[in-house]
Amino acid sequence: MSDVTAALITAKDTVTLRTFPQAAPPPGGVAIDIRLCGICGTDIHSFASGHLHSPAVCGHEWVGMVAATGAGVDGLREGDRVVAAVPPACGSCPECLRRLGDYCRTASLVARGRDPLAPPYGGFAGRIMVQATRVMRAHPDLTDEVAAQVEPATVAFHGVRRSRITPGDTVVVQGAGPIGLLALQFARTAGAGDVLVVEPSSARRRLATELGAINAVAPDEAAECVQDHTQGLGADLVIECTGVPRLLQTAVDLACSGGVVQLLSFLSEPATISADRWLAKQITVVASNAYTHDDFRRAMTFLADGRVQAEPLHSRTVRLDELEVTLRGLSAGPSDDIKVLVDPRRS
Numbered sequence: 001m002s003d004v005t006a007a008l009i010t011a012k013d014t015v016t017l018r019t020f021p022q023a024a025p026p027p028g029g030v031a032i033d034i035r036l037c038g039i040c041g042t043d044i045h046s047f048a049s050g051h052l053h054s055p056a057v058c059g060h061e062w063v064g065m066v067a068a069t070g071a072g073v074d075g076l077r078e079g080d081r082v083v084a085a086v087p088p089a090c091g092s093c094p095e096c097l098r099r100l101g102d103y104c105r106t107a108s109l110v111a112r113g114r115d116p117l118a119p120p121y122g123g124f125a126g127r128i129m130v131q132a133t134r135v136m137r138a139h140p141d142l143t144d145e146v147a148a149q150v151e152p153a154t155v156a157f158h159g160v161r162r163s164r165i166t167p168g169d170t171v172v173v174q175g176a177g178p179i180g181l182l183a184l185q186f187a188r189t190a191g192a193g194d195v196l197v198v199e200p201s202s203a204r205r206r207l208a209t210e211l212g213a214i215n216a217v218a219p220d221e222a223a224e225c226v227q228d229h230t231q232g233l234g235a236d237l238v239i240e241c242t243g244v245p246r247l248l249q250t251a252v253d254l255a256c257s258g259g260v261v262q263l264l265s266f267l268s269e270p271a272t273i274s275a276d277r278w279l280a281k282q283i284t285v286v287a288s289n290a291y292t293h294d295d296f297r298r299a300m301t302f303l304a305d306g307r308v309q310a311e312p313l314h315s316r317t318v319r320l321d322e323l324e325v326t327l328r329g330l331s332a333g334p335s336d337d338i339k340v341l342v343d344p345r346r347s
């Protein structure tokens, strides 16, 4: 078996290509030939800051083909097209034993890169080994470009599922990156009334309106726009998808009294808030982290029947050896790129 080439973020502003020996899958494991792997905001953050995540998290949005299965793997065969997911709730961890299966510790560790079978790299590689329970067969109606976005779509789906949205709610989405554009669409499928998007990039704003936002505005126009659309009340639900600490307070300022602020982005730095304004409005905060196994199945259904579109989010596909220059561009500041995919088969 030939060696596997993997791209790893090894330090601030540095991607290193390394080769790893290949092994046959151990019991319960599957080897996957990666077809496409998406670049996530966490990869960009890790590259730009030098705060390295588990190497297995670097490149966690992938679609590939099962190349080999280990002993005891049921329901997956060589040649099946699969996407990265998380295992079902384990049934035996402290959370599962307290009927908190949505918060299963074992599944969430795998989501954070602690698959015991995984090699010390992620999906920016020609081949990867994973626990069979954490992949899911890709819906046959999905193109590879959409299948590679099932993971971020599931992040958005999970957030909207937790958001307590009710039919007719006015929703504000802060940030029209991949998660924001997917959350906008899932909010509409969940019965949102008007969805307004706040985003500095005009290209992303245009896409947001194409995907169903009634209006998409620059940050300095947001307060007035939300007031206009809500008779001065504020939005029922504000979904924060920027990860910019100071915009946490802005999210509350855009919400109505009794409104919900949904935290769907990863804030890497502490945020300063005016808690008195949260209190005065009696805001409910709903935080959302990752997903469950079943969320993947459900989110994929929406992508397959076209109610949620990921194809327009795909900006371009690059080679493995272009990952460093691509990450440098994406971390340089506001960009019109939405989702960049890496194809390790290209050379």
Ligand SMILES: [Zn+2]
Pocket: 040, 041, 042, 060, 061, 151, 152
């Ligand atoms: Zn991600």
Ligand SMILES: [Zn+2]
Pocket: 089, 090, 091, 092, 093, 094, 095, 096, 101, 104, 105, 106, 107
């Ligand atoms: Zn569990």
